[in-house]
Amino acid sequence: MFAFTYVWPYMGLGAALLLGLLLCTDALRSDLEVSRGRDLVWLAWAGTLAYLIHQFEEHGVDALGSTYAFRTEMCRNFGFPDVQACPIPFSFVTAVNISVVWLFGPTTALLGRRRPELALAFFSVPFFNTLMHIGPAVAKGVYNAGLLTAIAIFLPLSLWAFHIALSRYRLGWRAVIATIAAGIVYHAIMIGSAAVFVAGRMNVLVLDVIQVINPVLILLIVARLGRPRPTWLNFRG
Numbered sequence: 001m002f003a004f005t006y007v008w009p010y011m012g013l014g015a016a017l018l019l020g021l022l023l024c025t026d027a028l029r030s031d032l033e034v035s036r037g038r039d040l041v042w043l044a045w046a047g048t049l050a051y052l053i054h055q056f057e058e059h060g061v062d063a064l065g066s067t068y069a070f071r072t073e074m075c076r077n078f079g080f081p082d083v084q085a086c087p088i089p090f091s092f093v094t095a096v097n098i099s100v101v102w103l104f105g106p107t108t109a110l111l112g113r114r115r116p117e118l119a120l121a122f123f124s125v126p127f128f129n130t131l132m133h134i135g136p137a138v139a140k141g142v143y144n145a146g147l148l149t150a151i152a153i154f155l156p157l158s159l160w161a162f163h164i165a166l167s168r169y170r171l172g173w174r175a176v177i178a179t180i181a182a183g184i185v186y187h188a189i190m191i192g193s194a195a196v197f198v199a200g201r202m203n204v205l206v207l208d209v210i211q212v213i214n215p216v217l218i219l220l221i222v223a224r225l226g227r228p229r230p231t232w233l234n235f236r237g
Contacts, residue, residue, distance in 0.1 A: 005090040006068065008098065009060035015102075016052035023049060030113045038168050041112045043161045044119040048105030050157055051126060054149040055097055062145040069145035078198055088194060089204050095211035096190060100125055104215035111219070117175045120165045121222040124183030125215075126150075127158035132187065171228050178226030182218040189214050 022028055023036070023045060030041035037043070057063065058070035066072075071093055075086035105122055112119020133150040137143065162179075165171045190211065197207045 005094055008094060009056045009058075009068075012052045012097075012101070013056045013060065016049050016056075019045065019049045019052065028109070034168070037160070038164055040116045040119040040161065040164060040169060041109050043157070043164065044105065044109035044112050044122045047122050047126060047157060047161065048101060048109065050149070050153040051101045051105060054126070054129075054146055054154065055101060057149045058146040059093065059097065062143075063148045064143060066145070073144055074194075078194070087198055089207070091204060091208050092194060092197075092211065095208040096214075099212045100186075100215050104218070108219070115223070115227070116165070116169045117171050117178075117222055117226045117228065118219060120161060120171065120175060120179050121182060121218050121226070123158045123161045124179045124181075124218050124222070125186060126154040127162075127180060128183035128187055130154040130158065171226070175222070175226035175228060178222050178224075181225070182221040185221065186214055186218055189217070 023042070026032060028042055028045045029036060029039050031039050036046075059068055061067055062069045071086070071088065071090070072083045074093075075081075075083050075088055078086070078088065080086040080088075104125075108119050108122040129146075130150040133144055133147045137147050162176050165175055166173070193202065193207055193210045196202045197204070
């Protein structure tokens, strides 16, 4: 498991290459009558690709050449400037990233073929994640691992997905707001559970299981609150 901790970002980069090739075909499209960029299912796959690249900047090699830099920054934010003394387990980082990208991303794309709002649900994570990178960067005036891909890829792709959800699929603002709210809840649980662990009130197994379950809450929130009201005007513009 310790070896996998350092290997998975490179595995993800390899998966990103394969996914990029598939995105150039029709295999990951749900509607061949419109361009790829107007297909929410295709956009969910594209979002997964974007996150695989983002993960490499965070946990592989960042824009400054540092390796596995994100955990170091996270430990500092929790008050542990010495990363060697940081109690946050490597398994936490791995559980978060594997579950939300490798599992949650494809799941939203597959479910989105029947429920477009669930394809949109994937963007709950990259959109709010972008804000969490930009906020500290602006406040401290320094680069943080993941900032480059968050600004260059996450932000425009998320905003475009919201636009397509509103203009083509006519999901309405409730779907967009539910997606953003789900992203806030997801990050609150992730950070909150880590804080509880650091305080010694949770064991590592529970901490990791929470990260695996956490993305499911996004689907539940968006499925419940983001489903458009039935109307003959809905869908396919």
